[in-house]
Amino acid sequence: xxxxxxxxxxxxxxxxxxxxxxxxxxxxxxREVYSGTYGNIPHGWHVHHIDNNRDNNRIDNLKAMxxxxxxxxxxxxxGVDRAQYLIKPRSLICAQCGTEAIKRNTQARYCSPECRMRxxxxxVQARKAEARR
Numbered sequence: 001x002x003x004x005x006x007x008x009x010x011x012x013x014x015x016x017x018x019x020x021x022x023x024x025x026x027x028x029x030x031r032e033v034y035s036g037t038y039g040n041i042p043h044g045w046h047v048h049h050i051d052n053n054r055d056n057n058r059i060d061n062l063k064a065m066x067x068x069x070x071x072x073x074x075x076x077x078x079g080v081d082r083a084q085y086l087i088k089p090r091s092l093i094c095a096q097c098g099t100e101a102i103k104r105n106t107q108a109r110y111c112s113p114e115c116r117m118r119x120x121x122x123x124v125q126a127r128k129a130e131a132r133r
Contacts, residue, residue, distance in 0.1 A: 009036065
């Protein structure tokens with residue numbers, strides 16, 4: 001399947017699979033659309049998709065707001081990110097222990113923080129052993 005892109009003011013933005021935003025080299029399409037219409041976005045402010053649809057980058061669907069306010073709109077009272085519930089769970093095999101796990105994070109490689117930490121420790125140990133040779 002070919003990669004999907006959108007051209008905005010002569011710049012191509014690509015749909016990312018991890019979080020669903022349109023990006024190009026660290027720039028987000030919705031922020032470019034907003035700042036192209038209203039000017040610079042104040043430091044610490046976010047651009048919110050009013051309808052929570054990251055594909056809808058029309059200016060009438062974008063609103064700038066302080067980061068704290070924006071984060072509170074997307075965080076449940078139990079501290080879980082609401083946006084994570086929009087991503088369908090997928091099955092993965094842990095790269096460390098080999099067990100199967102269900103994760104919403106599309107880039108997850110490990111079943112738990114413990115396995116992720118163990119894998120990092122093993123990588124560091126392998127680099128040190130390689131450097132000694």
